[in-house]
Amino acid sequence: MNSNPQDPMASESAPEYVLTPAEETLRLIASLPAPDGLEDRVHAALNAVPRRHRVLAWPRALRAENGWMRGAAAAAIVFVVAGGGWSVYTRVQLNQPAKVIVMPARMPNAGGFSGAGAMRPPLTLPGPVAPEPAKTSKAKAKAEKKPVAKRNPTFTSTGHGQSSGTSAPQH
């Protein structure tokens, strides 16, 4: 490239430029002549390409030389787009209150597992239910309360040799 006469800056910067082997090879390849008849083959290939026929052509009034028609068409497009936007803008009501669905607060079942705030807890099969303790009134409970054995005063005075002998099993 530096030896290129079309590139004076390159020749000034490196007047004694020595080609590297790579550049010698590349230049050798770049200077190989094109095969004979290449142009003819290209012409034939171009002639074989099917031409697109313009079935629909712009009317003469709409061609490039008539700029006012293009301007009118552009103005019509702008008008339609702006009108459509305006109609949408006027139909949409602004500042509508937001539709908020208030969900009831879910209280966890007493004594059971909580739903962890899940909106739709799964329906579980009814499992075995532990029997609840029978509720009894206080008076009844007192009545049914077993009487506490009163201490024998003889034991207290004589000591605890007999009682311990009867209560403790002897092996």
Place this chain on the structure above:
Amino acid sequence: MSTSQVIVAGIAAEWMDNPTSAVNDEARQCAEDAALAALVDQYAGALYRVAFSVLRNQADAEDAVQEAFVRVLRHRDTLGEVRDHRVWLIRIVWNIVLDRKRRAKTRPETDDVADLARVLPMKGLSAEELAAAAQHHAHVLACVDQLPAKERQVMMLSAFEELSSVEIAAVLEISESSVRSRLFRARNLMAGLLNHERNLHERSLR
């Protein structure tokens, strides 16, 4: 300005000057075809060399050139807007060959050596010398392929003497300073790669 640019610019100017005249589609199409034919006649060879330098296969390079002109044919409406047709066409074929190279990475390197031996100039060279030269060039090209893509692309395009650094920058869509810095890096990397390969070869001979 080259002859094809003059032709294309003249045709484009005719369309612009006579917009309201009765230039029908057929006449316009004939004018476009003439402009395209002029481009083919002038730049097909250069595009082929660009394609071959990347693909290293005659048939693939020719296909790439044809594909490039078919793309131009599809976008022939914009021919009048192109400032530099040569750089524009080289950029088109460059993108095509890079794409093809990416897709055909499985090709064995032996094909490259065989193709090189077939196309290298053989004036004054014996068959052995020609085979050795092809082997050497294939080895160098293998080292070039090991370069990072950015540096490799700049180095390959810089081999075309008709492309200035400004035009290389236009093809790769980068700045000219980037072209210079990448080329500098590519040369250093290539020197290192070739030295490394040489050392390995000497060790193997011992």
